[in-house]
Amino acid sequence: SGVQLQWATWPSATTERSAANVKSFLLPAGWSTPGLVYMNQSDPRWQSYLFAQMNRLFTKLPFDGWHIDSFGEAEAWDYNGKKIDFVASFPDFVNAAHQTLQRPVVLNTVSGAGQEGMVGTAAEFVYSELWMPDHPTYRSILQSADSIHRANPDKAIVFAAYMQNGAAEKLTLEGKRAAFNLPGLLIADAAIFASGASHIELGDGDRMLSRPYFPDDLVFTLTPQDRDSLRDYYDFLVAYENILRDKAGPADTPIVIDQAPASANADPGTVWTIARKKDADIILHLINLTSVKDPSWRNDDGNIAMPPIRHQLRICVTTSELASAGWASPDVDHGAWHALPLHKIGTNTWEIVLPELRVWSMVILSPNNH
Numbered sequence: 001s002g003v004q005l006q007w008a009t010w011p012s013a014t015t016e017r018s019a020a021n022v023k024s025f026l027l028p029a030g031w032s033t034p035g036l037v038y039m040n041q042s043d044p045r046w047q048s049y050l051f052a053q054m055n056r057l058f059t060k061l062p063f064d065g066w067h068i069d070s071f072g073e074a075e076a077w078d079y080n081g082k083k084i085d086f087v088a089s090f091p092d093f094v095n096a097a098h099q100t101l102q103r104p105v106v107l108n109t110v111s112g113a114g115q116e117g118m119v120g121t122a123a124e125f126v127y128s129e130l131w132m133p134d135h136p137t138y139r140s141i142l143q144s145a146d147s148i149h150r151a152n153p154d155k156a157i158v159f160a161a162y163m164q165n166g167a168a169e170k171l172t173l174e175g176k177r178a179a180f181n182l183p184g185l186l187i188a189d190a191a192i193f194a195s196g197a198s199h200i201e202l203g204d205g206d207r208m209l210s211r212p213y214f215p216d217d218l219v220f221t222l223t224p225q226d227r228d229s230l231r232d233y234y235d236f237l238v239a240y241e242n243i244l245r246d247k248a249g250p251a252d253t254p255i256v257i258d259q260a261p262a263s264a265n266a267d268p269g270t271v272w273t274i275a276r277k278k279d280a281d282i283i284l285h286l287i288n289l290t291s292v293k294d295p296s297w298r299n300d301d302g303n304i305a306m307p308p309i310r311h312q313l314r315i316c317v318t319t320s321e322l323a324s325a326g327w328a329s330p331d332v333d334h335g336a337w338h339a340l341p342l343h344k345i346g347t348n349t350w351e352i353v354l355p356e357l358r359v360w361s362m363v364i365l366s367p368n369n370h
Contacts, residue, residue, distance in 0.1 A: 007046035009038045009076035009084055023076045038071065040078045042089045051100040058103065065104030065124070066097065072110030087114035091121045098122035108160070111135065112144050119152035127200075129160040129212070137295040138191045138287075139266040142274065145195035146250055153247045157197035160212075163188060166300035168210035168219040180208060180220045182229060183306045183359070184299035186331075187287065189233050190360035191266070191297060194274050194285035196245045198237065202230070229331075236330035243283060243364065251277035255284060258314040260357075268292040271310070271357065282319055284363040286354070310357040317365065318349050324366050331358035 008022045015021050023038040039046050054066060076084045090107055091114075098105045104124045109115040111134040118126045126148050135144055141159065148157050162168070163185055171178060185208070192199045201209045203217060206227060211217045222230070237244065253275040255262065263270035266289060274285040288307035325340040340363070343351045354361060 006079040007040055007043050009040050013077045013081040038076050041093045068107040070108055072113045090114045091117050094121045094123050116151045119155045125156035125158055127158045138297050141191050142195045145197045149249050158200055159192055159197050160200045162210050164210050164302050171219045181302035182226050183304040186359045188297045190287045193237050196248055232330045232334055236335040248276045248278040251275040253282055254318045256316040260310055268295055280367050282365040286357055286361050288357055288359050313354040316351050321367055322350055322365050324369050325352050327363045329361040332356055
């Protein structure tokens with residue numbers, strides 16, 4: 001093939017430098033190859049070879065660009081016994097790939113390892129596959145997105161997060177199928193979208209991802225109701241993209257809710273309040289976790305009930321001068337925008353009454369008349 005042994009890696013500095021001892025990742029039985037070899041991605045000779053192979057591929061198949069996967073953090077040593085820092089070399093590898101191929105590229109920073117380093121690269125967007133135990137909770141999704149926003153608020157974010165993954169692996173072994181838990185899907189999407197990220201989860205036809213091997217992901221199914229609800233969420237993501245994803249960052253805005261327990265930390269059994277700021281506008285996200293008993297977004301048990309609808313929620317916020325307010329929700333009127341009365345009840349304290357909270361509602365407070 002032309003691949004040289006010197007471009008590979010080994011599990012220690014002293015391991016015999018032979019093909020039999022290279023660092024590798026074993027694959028399940030039945031795959032077309034028994035394993036994958038950890039190559040030295042920083043070696044310019046390996047890059048030259050690999051990029052030439054990718055150029056050959058692009059001449060045969062009309063792909064738009066290259067999705068580069070990774071092992072995340074791993075320990076390996078090069079042919080000369082030098083330890084390799086895979087994560088630290090992701091940016092240089094991505095930039096070299098883009099410059100050589102002149103194609104869009106994106107690299108999967110598994111579990112967020114190295115995602116902050118991708119924000120200044122030629123990657124089309126920051127792409128992280130979220131896994132346990134590094135990102136176990138709803139709040140960890142927001143924290144991961146915020147770390148990227150702080151590094152570069154202009155870079156778009158996509159998270160791969162496989163719903164009910166643990167249950168999917170078990171059902172696959174048993175040869176069974178089941179239906180997705182719709183409340184779990186909507187709450188996780190609300191958390192991701194409100195964080196200013198997108199979610200890679202939809203597959204061909206009525207498929208939705210619960211496992212990382214996309215072609216074989218047939219374990220869980222979607223009902224027509226599920227598809228309609230998800231359509232509203234994705235329409236909402238597109239309709240309000242400038243508010244959700246365009247330089248919207250964290251805001252230090254105290255929020256108090258009457259008639260419902262509230263938490264800024266995504267505590268189960270509460271209404272999760274997220275305050276964001278875009279230019280002069282304050283954006284409030286309210287995500288209904290009152291039916292959630294476990295902070296894990298993955299929802300392996302698939303037993304989250306649809307949250308009870310909250311009506312006429314009195315919300316008080318502390319911020320500077322305001323002139324207008326409004327709200328929208330993917331759960332209500334297909335995401336249509338509604339104006340809200342705004343009342344000043346004290347020095348820098350304002351009150352609004354949110355008519356309805358099902359799963360997720362968004363409020364915008366502005367010093368301007370929109």
